[in-house]
Amino acid sequence: MTASREQFGSRIGFILAAAGSAVGIGNLVGFPVNAAKNGGGAFLLVYALFIVLFCLPVMLAEISAGRFSRRSPLGTYQALSSGSKFWSIGGWLALITPYMVGVFYSVISLWILAYLVMTVTGDLATLANPDFFGTFINSGSVFIYLGVLAVMVISILQGGVKDGIERAAKTMMPALFLMLIGMVIFVLTQDNAMAGVRFYLIPDLSKINMQVINGAMGQAFFSLSLGMGILITYGSYMDRKASIASSSKLVALTDTGVAFTAGLMILPAIFSFNPDVNPDELSDSSVALIFTYLPKIFLALEGTMGYTGASFVASIFFLLVFFAALTSLVSIIEVPVAGVMDSWNASRKQALIKIGVTMIVVAAACTASFGMVDSLTNFVEYGGGSKSLFDLVYDTFYDTILPLNGFLICMLVSFRWKKANLDKELEIGDPNYKGSLLERYVNISLETFIPLILLFVFVDTVLLKFFGYSLI
Ligand code: PHE
Numbered sequence: 001m002t003a004s005r006e007q008f009g010s011r012i013g014f015i016l017a018a019a020g021s022a023v024g025i026g027n028l029v030g031f032p033v034n035a036a037k038n039g040g041g042a043f044l045l046v047y048a049l050f051i052v053l054f055c056l057p058v059m060l061a062e063i064s065a066g067r068f069s070r071r072s073p074l075g076t077y078q079a080l081s082s083g084s085k086f087w088s089i090g091g092w093l094a095l096i097t098p099y100m101v102g103v104f105y106s107v108i109s110l111w112i113l114a115y116l117v118m119t120v121t122g123d124l125a126t127l128a129n130p131d132f133f134g135t136f137i138n139s140g141s142v143f144i145y146l147g148v149l150a151v152m153v154i155s156i157l158q159g160g161v162k163d164g165i166e167r168a169a170k171t172m173m174p175a176l177f178l179m180l181i182g183m184v185i186f187v188l189t190q191d192n193a194m195a196g197v198r199f200y201l202i203p204d205l206s207k208i209n210m211q212v213i214n215g216a217m218g219q220a221f222f223s224l225s226l227g228m229g230i231l232i233t234y235g236s237y238m239d240r241k242a243s244i245a246s247s248s249k250l251v252a253l254t255d256t257g258v259a260f261t262a263g264l265m266i267l268p269a270i271f272s273f274n275p276d277v278n279p280d281e282l283s284d285s286s287v288a289l290i291f292t293y294l295p296k297i298f299l300a301l302e303g304t305m306g307y308t309g310a311s312f313v314a315s316i317f318f319l320l321v322f323f324a325a326l327t328s329l330v331s332i333i334e335v336p337v338a339g340v341m342d343s344w345n346a347s348r349k350q351a352l353i354k355i356g357v358t359m360i361v362v363a364a365a366c367t368a369s370f371g372m373v374d375s376l377t378n379f380v381e382y383g384g385g386s387k388s389l390f391d392l393v394y395d396t397f398y399d400t401i402l403p404l405n406g407f408l409i410c411m412l413v414s415f416r417w418k419k420a421n422l423d424k425e426l427e428i429g430d431p432n433y434k435g436s437l438l439e440r441y442v443n444i445s446l447e448t449f450i451p452l453i454l455l456f457v458f459v460d461t462v463l464l465k466f467f468g469y470s471l472i
Contacts, residue, residue, distance in 0.1 A: 005070050006161040008234075011242045013166040015250050018234050020169040020327030021225045022255035023176065025108060028321055029286040032200070032263035034219055036279045038212045041203030044260065046213060050220040051252055057442045057450060058226050058406055059248045061413040064425040066235025067244065068417075072338035073229035076236070080417040087416060090408040094229035097405055098335035099359065100397040101228055104390060105332060106153075106363045109325040110145040111137065111291060116318035117145075119298075124311045128299040133291045137370045146363060149329075154356050156330050157337060160348060161237045165330055172323040179320040180261055186313065187268045196271030199279060200263045210472045214457065218399055223255055225328070227402035227409070229335040236338070243430030245438060273297040290321065333359070366390045382466050400461045407454040414447035422446075 008014040035043045069079040077091030078084075114136065118127055126132055136142070156168045187193055225231060238244070266289075270277055273296070282289065298314035305313070333355065340351035369376035369388040379389040387395070413422055423443070427433045456471070464470045 006237055007239055008166050008237050009162045010166075011247060013162070013170065014234065014238050014242065015247050015254075016169040016173045017165050017327075017331070018225075018231065018247070018251045019254040020173050021230050021234070021331030022223060022251060022328075023173075023258045023324050024105075024223075024225075024328035025112075025286060025290075025321060025325055026219065026223050027255065027259040028180075028262045028324055029266065029290055031219060031223065031259040032266040033279075033282055033286065033289060034215060035263055036200050036267050037207075037282065038215065039204045039207035040199065041201050042205050042208050043212065043216060044201075045203070046208065046216045047220055047259075048256065050217050051224070051256055053445070054217065054450060054453070055220050055224045055226060056248060056252055057445045058221075058410065059224055059231060059252065060244060060426060060442055061409055061422065061446055062226065062231035063235035063238065063244050063248060064422055065409065065413055065417065066232035067238050067240070068421070068425045070236050072236065072342045073232045073335065074339050075342050076232050077412060080412055084416070087412060090405070090412060093401065093405055093408065094232065095336055095339045097397055097401050098228045098230060098332045099355070100362075100393050102329065102332040102336075103359060103363045103366055104393050104398070105325070105329055106146065106149060106359070107366050107390065108287065109322070109329055110142060110149045110363075110367070112318060112322050112325055113149055114141065114145045115291065115295070116315065116322050119311055119314040119318055122307075122311060124295065124299055124307070124314050127291075127295040127314075130292055130296075137367075138372050142367050143364060146360065146367060150356060150360050152326065153329055153333055154352055156326075157334060157352055158348065165334060168330060169327055172327055176320055176323045177258075179316050179323075180258065180265065183265045183313075183316060183320065184261060187265050187272070190268065190272035192272045192275045193268035195275055196268035197264065199271065200267040214460075214472065217453075217457070218403075221402060221406065222398070223259060224252060225331065227405035228332060229405070230331045232409075233335045233338050234331065241429050243433070244426055244428075245430055245433055269294075269297055273300055366393060384468050395465050400458065400465060403454040403458040403461065407451050407458060410446050410451040410454065414443075414451075419443050419447070 008017065031047075035047070039046075065076050065080060066073075069076040071079055073094030074088065074091035077087045077094070081087035115127060118124070156164045158164060159167065188197070221227060235244070238247075267279070270279065270282070270293075282293070294317065295314065298310050298317070301310035301313055336355045337348070337351045340346050340354055341348060344351075346354070365376055366389050369379060369390045371377050376389045378386045380387050380392055383395075413419075423434070423439060426439070426442075433439055460471045
């Protein structure tokens with residue numbers, strides 16, 4: 001335990017930083033499209049149930065483990081298992097996972113940064129050309145944007161927990177909320193917007209099946225930044241006066257609120273652009289939606305608002321998504337940085353250089369794997385086809401490893417660290433927690449069905465992604 005560990009300066013600082021991590025591209029684009037295609041209001045209900053019944057206990061476990069150990073995930077797994085070699089595997093996974101998720105998230109974030117710069121500088125018409133995205137991701141300029149993005153992330157992290165991460169979240173998160181609300185108000189005043197709202201909210205129970213339920217769970221787990229070591233790390237910077245349970249509830253509420261509100265922006269925008277759209281046919285990928293479909297919608301505003309007005313709305317949208325991406329990126333890169341600082345006694349600067357330089361190299365390789373370099377584009381064969389380096393990183397670290405990490409943290413906390421210690425940590429700063437219904441629920445769920453489901457999802461995802469076979 002280090003006496004001089006950095007800390008968040010206030011409870012709201014922790015909440016905004018954790019919410020900054022949770023609110024990301026997944027909330028703003030992935031969630032609305034998923035919800036619209038998979039039963040609208042019915043999906044929202046399933047999603048909300050997963051957040052409360054499934055994700056909240058894991059969130060409490062991660063934050064408590066981190067606050068107790070005051071270490072990065074590697075140190076936390078060691079401290080809670082009294083130095084067991086076996087359990088340090090979990091710690092290593094919780095360091096490598098955010099490193100690799102950080103790599104693929106950087107690639108998508110740098111594209112968003114580029115689109116932001118281009119809308120601000122008057123290139124909206126170029127972005128709206130359906131062929132532009134494919135050409136852009138294979139152009140040399142992506143490396144410049146990668147460099148600019150790296151400088152931004154590194155300068156925030158160099159400021160440390162309070163003056164870097166917390167300050168950035170306190171500036172960007174309120175701005176993000178304001179821009180989101182502004183966009184929703186604007187979109188709802190457009191023709192046909194209400195058709196989108198209806199499509200988004202009216203429940204269609206017939207769409208709910210096992211695949212949709214599995215998808216809702218995966219989306220909820222990813223959205224709250226679970227299984228990535230982030231909440232262990234942020235928990236280790238939390239002071240011992242605040243209640244973990246009430247802070248976590250606020251983070252989950254903010255994250256879900258933003259995802260829900262984003263639906264009121266995306267779906268009405270799609271319907272007002274094309275009232276006959278069949279959302280079932282919208283692409284599954286958030287990438288296609290952000291980078292090819294939405295620019296067309298923004299350009300269509302030219303008719304009523306002029307080119308400058310349309311570019312302004314597009315700039316606000318990309319700034320909003322960029323802020324969401326940047327606060328998530330900062331949180332995920334802090335995990336390996338904290339790991340290097342803790343385990344190798346490095347200064348923040350040394351850790352940032354080590355992690356920063358190596359990550360830029362791997363991210364640049366992923367950036368070049370969309371056609372620029374053939375050996376990276378056709379990197380491996382699995383799941384019935386040739387995959388790029390980016391695909392491999394995405395398939396392995398986005399949906400496969402996260403449930404495994406979630407399973408490991410549940411097992412560590414329930415069976416190695418023991419529930420009594422978890423309860424004790426959760427009672428600090430929260431006298432009402434002792435004996436509460438939540439306490440009983442957390443204890444039972446974390447040692448029974450939550451890890452079982454996570455293990456099942458892990459096995460099923462490996463079978464599906466790499467062998468083309470599903471258990472459900
Ligand atoms: N919650 C983020 C999202 O919805 C997920 C994430 C967090 C991804 C941190 C990367 C880093 O996009």
